[in-house]
Amino acid sequence: MTTFQQKLSPSRSTDKNSYFVDDWAVPHDDNVTYPPHQDFFDDDEDADGDYDYHNYQQQHPPPPPEINLKNVLTGIVAIVTGRNKDDDHTTPPPPSNVAFMDSANNGDTYLHSSVYTPSAPPLNLEPTGHNxxxxxxxxxxxxxxxxxxxxxxxxxxxxxxxxxxxxxxxxxxxxxxxxxxxxxxxxxxxxxxxxxxxxxxxxxxxxxxxxxxxxxxxxxxSNAVQVAKHDVTDWTCTRGWLNLPLGLSMEHEIYKSSNTLRNYCQVARINPERSIPAAVIKGAKGLAILTVAKAGMLLTYKLGTGLVMARRADGSWSAPSAIISAGLGWGAQAGGELMDFIIVLHDHKAVKTFCSRMHFSLGAGCSAAAGPVGRVLEADLRAGDRGSGMCYTYSCSKGAFVGVSLEGNIVATRMDTNLHFYGDPYLTTGDILLGTVDRPKAAEPLYAALEDLYSKLHC
Missing domain, CATH: 3.30.40.10 (Zinc/RING finger domain, C3HC4 (zinc finger))
Known part of the structure; x- marks a missing residue:
């Protein structure tokens, strides 16, 4: 059978010697040599009346668009902005067979690398290189x-x-x-x-x-490869006295998190009963460190920022990713406090939850703060588009607050903060937490604080 014959499919008619090409029946003759396969009904044959695609479109118009609020508003915006004037509806777009999604072995779906990898020529900055x-x-x-x-x-x-x-x-x-x-x-x-x-x-x-x-x-x-300028977290530095709930940059979040870990080590050394159990912190697959302001009566409001890090298979820590948290609490509670949270991610499911652009948490906890030092204990369930997992929250708080409440929070990744720090617009939270990004030099104070924390646990 020739190449042309292989392109044909058996006819749906009773004649076994006929084939269909784009719903056109073509008789087959074994004594005839057919040319290679090509598009028979091209624009040149339209003039002969054999096949007119435009007439076919007129005889079989597409169904009218659905009339709903979204389409009406979209049309009004297009008219106001003038976008509809630039659209060309004479030629339908060709169908695309590009697969934009891939599946990993574990079942996770991710964007194909060809979508977000820059199509740049190979870079060669050697003196003898062509570029x-x-x-x-x-x-x-x-x-x-x-x-x-x-x-x-x-x-x-x-x-x-x-x-x-x-x-x-x-x-x-x-x-x-x-x-x-x-x-x-x-x-x-x-x-x-x-x-x-x-x-x-x-x-x-x-x-x-x-x-x-x-x-x-x-x-x-980039900011990530610079040496950290603010690395003093003791009482000789005014910024070390109190963490602000909102950090404007990743460098600020790194400093706040380092200060939180240093303060936690001091509290654990003075009063071990207030510390996180050694078994819990040693088995952690990741840590989220935030500073959150909380105030209200019966209904309380919370807002703060921080960062999250994951534990690699070799025991080292990944690069940090910036996050922001906002939430509500309801219960028998009153007052205001400033809390330094340490959220322990005890399994990989919890780490994947923080890889989401946004996830929700629901939990219950008790809080008591009077003066400069207080205590908050919470257990919550977190769920996002990358999965769900359980987390345990420990914190030291400052202020005047007491109560038992049901807490709900929304935690989102601060993509702009990550972009300004790493300088890579194609970088995702999964790339940062799952180990494909090198540890930034600007986060050395944070890694030093983590080493001090774990060294005290082994003592």
Whole structure:
């Protein structure tokens, strides 16, 4: 059988010598040599009347869209913003057979690597490499002088006019040009002479130039590879006296968590009965450390930030991921307190829960605080899109508060904080906690505090 015949399927008619190609019956003759398979009914044959795809569309129009509130609001927004004017409905988009999802051996579903891996050319910064001269000019670039807003009234890439609400002006931090939001969605670390350690907005053209160099810049100028400047957590430093509930950066969260662990070691040394049981802390698969403010009567409100870390198979600790917590409590309670939480993740299911973008916790606990030192004990169940698990919460609190309550909390990953710290927009919480990210140099005070904690447990 020839290649052409293999492409054909047996006819659904009673004639066994007929085949179907796109619902067209083609007779088969063993004495005839058929050409290689090709698209028979192309645009050239439309003029002969053999097959007209556009007439077929007119005779079989697609079903009308469903009328609901979502579609109506979407249409109104499209009319106001003018997006419907740019749409081209004459040619239907070709079907895609790209698989964006993959499945791991354990059944977990994750985004295929081709989706979030930059399609950059291979980087070779050796003096003899082919890419060295091309990238050297980018790495040694000087900060530009930004153009004035009055320099142009249209985007310098798509030529769309600027508007106050739907299409504002944005300067590219690398070239200084003026672009709309659509043409400057990328975030990249800039060369060392720009003196910027956070990823900055750049236009699409500059993004293509900077994208291949992000691996080099992440390992040289990002906040994660810098030496921690604030590493004094004793009483000689005013910031060591009291942890604030909201941290503005990962460096602040690292300092707060180091201070919490140091204070916990002091409390455990003075009064061992208030410490976390050694068996619990030794078997922990991860730790979440937060500082939370809580206040109210009968109905209490809680808000705070912190970080989470996971224990690797070799006993070392992963890189930290920033989190924020907000919640409500109901019960026989009154007052206000500032709590330093240590949440013990005692299994891998609990660690996967913190890998979620957002998860919920529900539990019960008792709290008592009078003056500078108090005690809070809680056990809660946490559930997110990556799984669920049990956690145990221990804390020291400061303030005037007493009560027994039912607690509900929402814990979310602070993606912007992680981005500003690591400088990698493709980095996920799973990458950070499950060990694919190296331990950042900026978190050395935190790792030192953990080593002191575990060294005291072995004594």
């Amino acid at each position: 060295y001269n091309a990238y050297k000019q980018v790495l040694e670039a000087e900060p530009p002088e930004w153009l004035r807003d009055s320099s142009t009234s249209v985007c310098m890439q798509c030529n769309a006019p600027f508007t106050a609400l739907t299409r504002g002006r944005h300067h590219c931090r690398f070239c200084g040009g003026i672009f709309c939001r659509t043409c400057s969605k990328g975030r990249c670390l800039l060369p060392v002479k720009f003196r910027e350690r956070n990823p900055q907005r750049v236009c699409d053209t500059c993004y293509d130039m900077l994208d291949p160099l992000q691996g080099v810049l992440i390992n040289t100028i």
